[in-house]
Amino acid sequence: MRYGVLEESMNLMQIHGQFAALQANRGRIAASRAAERLGYLQQFKRAIEQARPDIYAALQADFAKPVAETEATEIQQVIEQINFAIKRLEGWMQPKRVKTPTMLAGSKSWIQYEPRGVVLILAPWNYPLSLALAPLVGAVAAGNCAIVRPSERTPHTAQVIANIIAAAFKAEHVTTVVGDIDTAEALLDLPFEHIFFTGSPRIGQYVMQRAAEHFSSVTLELGGKSPAIVDRSADLKRAAQLIVWGKFVNAGQTCVAPDHVWVQREQAQALTQLIIKQIERNYGKGDYTRLQSPDLANVIDANATARLRGLLNNSVAQGALVALGGQSTDHPARFAPTVLTNVKPGMAIMQEEIFGPILPILVYDQIDEVIMATRASGKPLTMAIFSENQAITNWLLREIPAGSSVINGVLLNLANPYLPFGGVGQSGxxxxxxxxxxxxxSHERAVFQQGGLNMVNLFQPPYRGAAKRLVAWSRRMLNKR
Structure with missing residues (x-):
């Protein structure tokens, strides 16, 4: 498989031509049986496995992502989704019988899943392979045609994605469109049946507005200020180990990473020291060693390092303290694992999703303070709770709405294909x-098959006699429930 960089965006005529080819083929793909779709998924899996060396090299070239992280968080994430779908697709495609009320006795009801048609997947740069290809698994399994648009900020990975898709699918079934913001705008001009977007809330809102022009349905995977809440009953050593891993994998550029930590005031110093020791164990003891660690990915570009420096410097000016780290370079774009203490909710670092390797630690006296502050910052994409107190855990789950929650852990809900993943409100x-x-x-199509007993004939105008008795009978039936 050729490895390189796509040097130029597709022009408008090419994009419209690809879309027309997909539309022309959508009916045949929609009518495909389970065996045919399983074949597509198996080809897809083989193409990813054969591209492994290219994937490693591309992510290293784009932002120095360690091979171990690429394997675990990019490749295996997609292959697990494919394996899961292959084992269950035939069952998923079967019509699902549902109950029929007594008043409709003799009739049958069921739901059958139908493809949406031609769909668009707009992928981000932070997990450029998995967040482009994992949604495609569902699109293919459901019988859709698709265009995948990888991020232009990771051009080497975009090329590999294009190669994988070309090896696995015919162009009139699934294709890749690579390009800049103008290319994305050109795609949003087209009448897709569904748009799947992963990115920031601001751009997600814009995608939703554009989708409304064509009555396209949308899935928006966004982000937010996802907290890790450490209760006084928590195992602090375990919490520190997991928070450090979850925060600094992919250099903190993970939408479900702990954005910040809340800890009970009496335990704040102990937890902070455990976190610092764990960072030193993972990335080295010296400032320069940690900054240059081969086990820490780059941040995406110099603009990202400048943004992170701004958040850090503004917060320090407001009274935050740098307990560890703070070093950065623009070329290459590196930012050392950083711990901030004495952080308050009103500081700059708490006003937006950090999306980088800076970990603010906030203290609380009463858990109500955490609940109020978290709810004030919007519904997070995820929430990590470290607690051995089930009552506190249940209280937090009840009081803080979130897309997902992990108890005594981080991120690993994404490794469970039985669980849905998504946000709520501004997080998705x-x-x-x-x-x-x-x-x-899929579109869940409701189907009702009327039985031999024609109740409608008993409910024809004029509404006297049998019609009145039928209404009275149905009212009595409802009152018995």
Whole structure:
């Protein structure tokens, strides 16, 4: 498989030509049986496995992502989704019988899943392979045609994605469109049946507005200020180990990473020291060693390092303290694992999703303070709770709405294909993974088959006699429930 960089965006005529080819083929793909779709998924899996060396090299070239992280968080994430779908697709495609009320006795009701048609997947740069290809698993399983648009900020990975898709699918079934913002705008001009977007809330809102022009349904996987809340009953050593891993994998550029930590005031110093020791264990003891660690990815570009420096410097000016780190370079774009203490909710670092390797630690006296502050910052994409107190855990789950929650852990809900993944409110709309991906890219068609007893004939105007008795009978039936 050739490895290189796509040097130029597709022009408008090419994009419209690809879209027309997909539309012309959508009916045949929609009518495909389970065996045919399984064949597509198996080809897809083989193409990814054969591209492994290219994937490693591309992510290293784009932002120095360690091979171990690429394997675990990019390649295996997609292959697990494919394996899960292959084992269950035939069952997913079967019509689902549902109950029929007594008043409709003799009739049958069921739901059948139908493809949406031609769908668009707009992928981000932070997990450029998995967040482009994992949604595609559901789109293909559900019988759709698709265009995948990888991020232009990771050009080497975009080329590999294009190669994988070309090896696995015919161009009139699934194709790749690579280009800049103008290319994305040209795609949004087209009448897709469904748009799947992963990115920032601001751009997600714009995608939703553009989708409304064509009555396209949308799935929006966004982000937010996802907290890690450490209760006084928590195992602090375990919490520190997991928070550090979850925060600094992919250099903190993970939408479900702990954005910040809340800890009870009496335990703040102990937890901070455990976090610092764990960072030193993972990335080295010296400032320069950590900054240059081969186990820490780059941030995406110099603009990202400048943004992170601005958040850090403004917060320090407001009274935050740098307990560890703070070093950065623009070329290459590196930012050392950083711990901030004495952080308050009103500081700059708490006003937007950090999306980088800076970990603010906030203290609380009463858990109500955490609940109020978290709810004030919007519904997070995820929430990590470290607690051995089930009552506190249940209280937090009840009081803080979130897209997902992990108890005594971080991130690993994404490794469970039986769970849906998605946000709520400004952190997202809709979900996917496993069956939920199939469902996202399907229309649930309700089918009702009337039985031999024709109740409608008893309810014809004029509404006297039998019609009145039927209404009275149905009212009595409802009152018994």
């Amino acid at each position: 709309l809709g979900n996917y993974y496993g069956f939920y991906s199939f469902k996202t890219f």
